[in-house]
Amino acid sequence: MLEQDKSFHISPFLLSVFTGFFLFHLVLSKIPLGSKLSVEENSSWVSPIGDFAIGFFNHSDQPNQYGVGIRFNSKSIPVGKQTVVWVAGAEITVGNKSYFQLSQSGELVLVDSLKGVMWTSKTSRSAVVSALLRDDGNLVLLDEMGSVVWQSFDNPSDTILPGQSLSIYKTLRAASKNSVSSYYSLYMNASGQLQLRWESDVMYWTSGNPSMSNLSAVLTSDGILQLVDQTLKPMWSVFGDDHNDAVNFRLLRLDVDGNLRMYSWEAVSKSWRSVWQAVENQCNVFATCGEHGVCVFNSSGSPECRCPFKITSDPNSKCFAQDCKSASSMVTYEHTSLYEIYPPTDSIILTSLQQCEAFCLRNSFCTAATFTNDGTAKCLVKTTPYFSGYSGPSLSSVSFIKTCSDPLPVDPHASRSSSAQSPAKHSHRLCIPCLVGAASGTFVLFAVIHLAIGCYIYRRRNMIWKKAALACMTSNSKGLMMLSFTEIKEITGNFKHQIGPKTYRGVLPNHQPVAIKELETTIEERKFRAAVSKIGSIHHRNLVKLNGYCCELGKKILVYEYVKNGSVHNYMEDDELSKRLTWRRRLNICLGVARAICYLHTGCREFVSHGTLKCENVVLDKNYEAKVSEFGLGIVHPEASCVREKDVEDVGKMLLILVTGCLQVGEVCELAYKEWIQGRPERVVDNRIDGGVDREELERMLRTAFWCLQSDERMRPSMGEVVKVLEGTLTVDPPPPPCASQSLPAKEALLESSSEP
Ligand SMILES: *[C@@H]1O[C@H](CO)[C@@H](O)[C@H](O)[C@H]1NC(C)=O
Numbered sequence: 133m134l135e136q137d138k139s140f141h142i143s144p145f146l147l148s149v150f151t152g153f154f155l156f157h158l159v160l161s162k163i164p165l166g167s168k169l170s171v172e173e174n175s176s177w178v179s180p181i182g183d184f185a186i187g188f189f190n191h192s193d194q195p196n197q198y199g200v201g202i203r204f205n206s207k208s209i210p211v212g213k214q215t216v217v218w219v220a221g222a223e224i225t226v227g228n229k230s231y232f233q234l235s236q237s238g239e240l241v242l243v244d245s246l247k248g249v250m251w252t253s254k255t256s257r258s259a260v261v262s263a264l265l266r267d268d269g270n271l272v273l274l275d276e277m278g279s280v281v282w283q284s285f286d287n288p289s290d291t292i293l294p295g296q297s298l299s300i301y302k303t304l305r306a307a308s309k310n311s312v313s314s315y316y317s318l319y320m321n322a323s324g325q326l327q328l329r330w331e332s333d334v335m336y337w338t339s340g341n342p343s344m345s346n347l348s349a350v351l352t353s354d355g356i357l358q359l360v361d362q363t364l365k366p367m368w369s370v371f372g373d374d375h376n377d378a379v380n381f382r383l384l385r386l387d388v389d390g391n392l393r394m395y396s397w398e399a400v401s402k403s404w405r406s407v408w409q410a411v412e413n414q415c416n417v418f419a420t421c422g423e424h425g426v427c428v429f430n431s432s433g434s435p436e437c438r439c440p441f442k443i444t445s446d447p448n449s450k451c452f453a454q455d456c457k458s459a460s461s462m463v464t465y466e467h468t469s470l471y472e473i474y475p476p477t478d479s480i481i482l483t484s485l486q487q488c489e490a491f492c493l494r495n496s497f498c499t500a501a502t503f504t505n506d507g508t509a510k511c512l513v514k515t516t517p518y519f520s521g522y523s524g525p526s527l528s529s530v531s532f533i534k535t536c537s538d539p540l541p542v543d544p545h546a547s548r549s550s551s552a553q554s555p556a557k558h559s560h561r562l563c564i565p566c567l568v569g570a571a572s573g574t575f576v577l578f579a580v581i582h583l584a585i586g587c588y589i590y591r592r593r594n595m596i597w598k599k600a601a602l603a604c605m606t607s608n609s610k611g612l613m614m615l616s617f618t619e620i621k622e623i624t625g626n627f628k629h630q631i632g633p634k635t636y637r638g639v640l641p642n643h644q645p646v647a648i649k650e651l652e653t654t655i656e657e658r659k660f661r662a663a664v665s666k667i668g669s670i671h672h673r674n675l676v677k678l679n680g681y682c683c684e685l686g687k688k689i690l691v692y693e694y695v696k697n698g699s700v701h702n703y704m705e706d707d708e709l710s711k712r713l714t715w716r717r718r719l720n721i722c723l724g725v726a727r728a729i730c731y732l733h734t735g736c737r738e739f740v741s742h743g744t745l746k747c748e749n750v751v752l753d754k755n756y757e758a759k760v761s762e763f764g765l766g767i768v769h770p771e772a773s774c775v776r777e778k779d780v781e782d783v784g785k786m787l788l789i790l791v792t793g794c795l796q797v798g799e800v801c802e803l804a805y806k807e808w809i810q811g812r813p814e815r816v817v818d819n820r821i822d823g824g825v826d827r828e829e830l831e832r833m834l835r836t837a838f839w840c841l842q843s844d845e846r847m848r849p850s851m852g853e854v855v856k857v858l859e860g861t862l863t864v865d866p867p868p869p870p871c872a873s874q875s876l877p878a879k880e881a882l883l884e885s886s887s888e889p
Pocket residue numbers: 196227228229
């Protein structure tokens with residue numbers, strides 16, 4: 133039976149032990165239908181010679197939370213080092229009354245007595261007659277013929293064992309940390325290239341590229357990671373530093389810090405030792421130190437995350453202030469290179485060191501810049517406050533960070549945290565997330581412990597906590613909570629606080645506020661779930677995050693992150709509130725919206741349109757940064773128009789509204805164009821704007837708006853162009869008369885303008 137499976141693999145060392153006991157144990161170790169493991173009995177299924185076992189394990193810092201997985205069980209490995217190599221349902225955790233069963237229908241199921249079925253192998257139609265945990269650590273389900281119909285080796289978590297292969301489109305995902313599913317994954321692409329990725333868009337390591345289809349990655353028992361073709365011929369290999377040595381156990385794992393490592397069990401030191409790692413310099417793992425963290429090697433040569441930046445006292449303010457009340461200045465960091473993480477692209481300008489600094493200081497959107505000179509002098513300009521970096525004495529790059537010259541007036545938000553004024557404390561606050569990442573190379577007892585650490589924030593009381601834990605899950609789930617209608621009623625206090633059309637405020641048990649939006653759609657449940665999981669996988673700083681959904685009793689409800697300041701529409705409607713939107717804030721809002729739409733159009737795996745962009749759908753956070761909501765609903769409302777050009781037009785409308793303060797774009801568009809073409813653009817500016825406007829920026833805003841509002845859709849710019857023009861990195865010609873429904877032919881406009889005195 134075993135011989136039928138080509139992937140079966142045993143090390144030479146084991147072979148001698150193995151042959152003697154083979155038949156005897158095979159019979160004993162068959163797992164019949166109906167077999168059950170439970171948390172309470174602390175039972176496990178063990179492989180024939182006992183090298184691996186499957187059973188429940190406790191999440192050490194989450195009392196009463198368990199996972200079920202395969203771990204090493206060999207007597208030569210002490211209990212504390214019996215690493216988990218596979219977890220059912222990746223990061224699902226269950227309570228202490230749970231069980232794992234090979235059901236009578238031939239399906240592996242993980243059942244939580246309170247929550248029901250949490251995971252299944254989905255094999256009830258495959259005529260499974262038994263299961264077997266093999267001595268290579270593969271849990272297989274067999275049919276009557278003894279053929280494998282499902283195996284844990286095909287559904288890897290973060291580890292690959294010798295004999296296991298990672299074929300095309302398969303992914304390993306690092307365990308999560310800090311309550312978010314890991315951004316790091318190892319992916320095998322269709323041309324047979326192994327890729328380490330951060331989110332889906334940044335590749336920070338790739339294997340050699342044999343450019344062949346149907347390759348698989350395998351770890352051999354003698355310590356070689358190979359890409360092999362269908363005849364198992366190696367096309368690319370890397371070697372562990374102990375390859376060919378007699379090592380009993382090896383594994384390849386994508387660690388929490390985003391590095392891929394090969395480990396060997398060292399019998400003498402009784403420890404796992406890293407014998408190869410993909411990214412030699414941990415600081416080169418993308419975003420290894422997270423936002424504002426800088427990766428450095430300490431004196432003992434280990435990577436460490438530091439936060440060297442001077443930060444303003446108000447933790448809510450943008451420390452790399454684009455909106456300084458007073459003048460801004462640049463702080464210089466030698467031997468430091470920075471890169472943007474949201475979005476992961478810098479703009480490059482070819483210029484000198486001095487001009488790089490001066491450019492950033494002058495440009496209102498520049499938050500930081502890095503100057504490098506590898507033969508060509510380059511200024512890498514960052515336009516968002518979200519960046520990360522690395523540093524080292526041999527690095528010739530110089531970075532500049534824009535800061536406000538004077539301390540900001542103390543903000544009410546900040547008053548309680550005045551202790552944070554000590555820079556050390558403040559850095560501490562920012563850098564916690566990165567410290568975990570920096571602890572690389574430490575072979576952690578159970579990989580999943582990281583997930584436990586990550587989810588601790590949610591460790592509160594009742595059922596929704598469980599779902600919040602699910603929200604920390606990886607690959608297959610997109611990290612969305614699924615709530616019942618009863619739970620929705622609970623968290624909204626029976627829909628007590630309405631904050632918009634069909635939108636309510638609610639609070640999760642962990643005190644996190646959320647906005648609940650009920651949709652009117654007749655879309656099929658299956659399609660709805662597919663749509664929300666797609667929307668839930670889209671993350672951008674200027675998009676409101678989708679946290680979960682409810683799809684029950686014919687209701688379709690979305691659970692969004694709650695954004696404090698309400699919508700742009702609320703602000704523009706109210707004379708008092710609109711005064712708070714200074715020119716700079718308005719420009720920033722427009723830029724945020726443009727970036728968000730640009731991301732939807734080009735940053736996601738497939739094109740996503742917004743479809744219904746309007747001031748009601750743009751909310752402002754406490755820093756008046758725009759976050760676009762209700763995006764991608766075109767997927768849910770198939771009837772809605774989902775075209776790029778509609779979004780561009782809507783952005784144009786929003787620009788005009790923010791400039792003029794008039795919510796009726798139809799009425800104001802014609803007038804605005806007329807005034808603009810006659811050289812009096814300031815006449816259309818909202819007179820509620822405190823502190824006036826910047827003439828040059830006004831010109832950019834109006835030109836962009838008019839181009840977006842062209843009635844000939846083909847003449848409208850792309851969102852990428854809109855972002856660049858608003859940022860001031862691209863210039864744009866004067867537009868012809870815009871406004872689809874308006875009756876203002878070009879000639880007339882020009883005649884009128886020329887007849888002006
Ligand atoms: C099982 O979990 C519940 C709640 O999580 C807890 O109150 C109870 O003490 C636990 N029982 C045991 C035997 O640990």
